[in-house]
Amino acid sequence: MTQLCRTFQTAPAAVPKDNTAKYLESGLTADGFQAPDWLVPDIEDGTAPSMKDEAVENVIDLLPKYAPDFGGEIWPRVEWANDDERFRERGREQIHRLVAEVGDHVDGFVAPKVGRLDDVQEAAGVVAEAEREYGYDDGSLGLSVIVETPQARSDLRELALFGADSRLEGLVFGPVDYTAELGGREIDGERPRWDGLLETMSNEASAGGLVAIGGPFDQLYAERAGVTYYDAPAYADQVEFEAQFGLDGSWSLHPKQTVQANRIHMPTPEELERDVHKIESFNDAKSSGTGAVMVDGQMIDEATYRNFANTVETVRSIHEAHPTQTAEFYDEELLGRARDVELAFR
Amino acid sequence: MTQLCRTFQTAPAAVPKDNTAKYLESGLTADGFQAPDWLVPDIEDGTAPSMKDEAVENVIDLLPKYAPDFGGEIWPRVEWANDDERFRERGREQIHRLVAEVGDHVDGFVAPKVGRLDDVQEAAGVVAEAEREYGYDDGSLGLSVIVETPQARSDLRELALFGADSRLEGLVFGPVDYTAELGGREIDGERPRWDGLLETMSNEASAGGLVAIGGPFDQLYAERAGVTYYDAPAYADQVEFEAQFGLDGSWSLHPKQTVQANRIHMPTPEELERDVHKIESFNDAKSSGTGAVMVDGQMIDEATYRNFANTVETVRSIHEAHPTQTAEFYDEELLGRARDVELAFR
């Protein structure tokens, strides 16, 4: 895992309300488990065509005020389209303006509707250009892309090879556009789940050291016997499915989804206890002897050790970004051990 | 969708009956929903080795008589095999002879048992050669291939890249040979369904602008309590599964299957009503205002619009090829609106 992204929460950057930055502001000021790892101010599909400029200005207005205290990362989604030059031009303008004005508060940009590798490289080039123009170090701003065209899926291996050594940091699934592009259909109320794509995307993200994020789940509410309720179990099913296949995080459209995905993609207290214990025992055994180290009857080789260490490092990252989450989720003594234990195989 | 191919119906071009062209003739003269989008006179596995020459002659005899009134396209399947020079030579002779004699009535050729990209390019070259020899414009005759070897599946991405700019127009799954090539086995009466292949083939066909067609379903009849009946539900299950994954059409072995697949791969009256309404409302709103257009509370961007327009364009294509199908399937007034509505985003 290169990076922490349990939650990829999009927030429309301008909406037709009195406070057009309402959702953006609420995302930036969320606390506890409502705070996402990545907040994605959405200037693309979440914002009406007539409000794009206002969306950019909202981001420019709010980041200086809220970003310094925001624990996660901030990744605006700009306009882009592999098959339409005008959208790419707008995306270029949006990236330039945001880097010029609030580059210090942005971790990277999200480009939707990318095509094959050359299109992703063009988007990466636009970010590089803005970095140079406004005096940022090469590579200080990242790029993530929404995988929602057949061309992007076709080139996942090439994206992984590119991503292993570039500013490309994340692959995010976009099922609605993808299904439309393939002409897929809902049959008996069931949409295709695209298991093959998710498995391949998870693999290639791991191969290239990228984060892999699932698609949005928009059926937030269900109705039964005349009562409408937030459908927590349905979203949990999707997030667990994604976690099982090794996706690093899930897309959130709502603070309630963020709470769920943050928790599901986090090591459980039992996992943390188990892995901290293994490392502590390994450290003790190592200091008191030579040769192979056995812990609880299990031989600890470097691969096994790395799995334990991953758990601890993930918890440390979460603690650094969101200390109220770790404080609520883990026992204080266990968290202390996780923070203090020495991580070194040799 | 580049092309209309809800149904890929193979008809053996010569069978050991009094009228050896019985099935070919019946395919060419089918009407209503029994008329397939693509009729595939089968000179390959559907025709006995001893009747190959007669199969070619049957096609030459019947096309001038029936093709002018046939609404769909005509794509003979010739012999071919990536690993056997003799089959390729026979395929070459069959293509040359058919182009020479009935080239005006043929839309393209289907090559089975292709291997990697170089083999598909060889087949495309044979069609190009016949075009030149008999005075047809370059690219006037298409090529579709049956994906039924591990080499062809391995090269699906390369076929999509080639197909984006060549006479390659279709990818058709061939599960029987494919399963045998991989050594797959029926376990407890259940054959492998190859979901991964179908998902990838659907993706790559979309990436390359090709049509993607599912494999044949040969268990036409079932038996219960001593009564044998045509198993409509089993075939419908397969066709719906294929439609869900974005395949453009299904393979048909029988007029009854053609009726089913034509209907399942066709926009429903409800879908057509909904999308015609959206476009009509969009057109009204566009002419009366500026900026973002809302329809029924939904913002219409170009991607959304294209989905609506796809439905209408598909229905227009079906209407052009098979007016009796659209007349039977849709209300007259709705069909008139679908034919008349202006399709232009700007």
Next chain:
Amino acid sequence: MTQLCRTFQTAPAAVPKDNTAKYLESGLTADGFQAPDWLVPDIEDGTAPSMKDEAVENVIDLLPKYAPDFGGEIWPRVEWANDDERFRERGREQIHRLVAEVGDHVDGFVAPKVGRLDDVQEAAGVVAEAEREYGYDDGSLGLSVIVETPQARSDLRELALFGADSRLEGLVFGPVDYTAELGGREIDGERPRWDGLLETMSNEASAGGLVAIGGPFDQLYAERAGVTYYDAPAYADQVEFEAQFGLDGSWSLHPKQTVQANRIHMPTPEELERDVHKIESFNDAKSSGTGAVMVDGQMIDEATYRNFANTVETVRSIHEAHPTQTAEFYDEELLGRARDVELAFR
């Protein structure tokens, strides 16, 4: 099918018992259906770090004594890791030492944790180097690899292309490391099954003429009502699933698993009877006539014939390696017919 590998049985080459070669010896002397097609003396994860040298010596001690009477092939698994030079260096030393001392008794080597094509080529180069150094013909020693990193999966197509013309002979799935590398998680006790990977691996193995082998199943025992028992049905489910998808064989961790996988991956007596009968009838018809040959109302083309012949050739291979298995599994008269029938399409 290039090669027979119904069972890939790993045996730790040194264990902390009085006889450190206990499991290796038991694998080499197994008989009947307990004898695997490939015995894999495991010097990697099955052997403790402190016992690696002893593991190599055990293999050197036992092969001259037992290998001449062992019916299957012998493929030691050595240390290797695409991302750690030290493991590759140890693997190189182990390969050199084994080829020097017992090269006559070894069919090839298994390299774990390989990465992309270049890493697999490096492993192949080490085997080539040992061949040259100790006077073996080029290509006399094979290489198989464990697919357990995202890089290896990403390069499966490239491995197939390389394998079609090199010493690479097998692709073996390693689900535990693979799941850890992708960060996949067990949800409600259910591990991801990686169907997409298995389908792709089966396809690419067939495309490159390699054997494809499933991953180990380590839940050997289950418990119910206080009684612990060997869980034969659970392993059979996995092996049948693998057979359905065209994998050539299954990984075995125990003689009981070997018995099961040997049988499931073997043509059933009904299959053998059917295919021997088809070929006998084909031979009779061929000798008594000309043109297309019909058998039981079915036209026999070359592809159909090859399927029948495959069954017979597989049984002959099993008979050659493990005559007690074929004697136990098939009726004597049927086995005789399978051994005698002439296999020639023309």
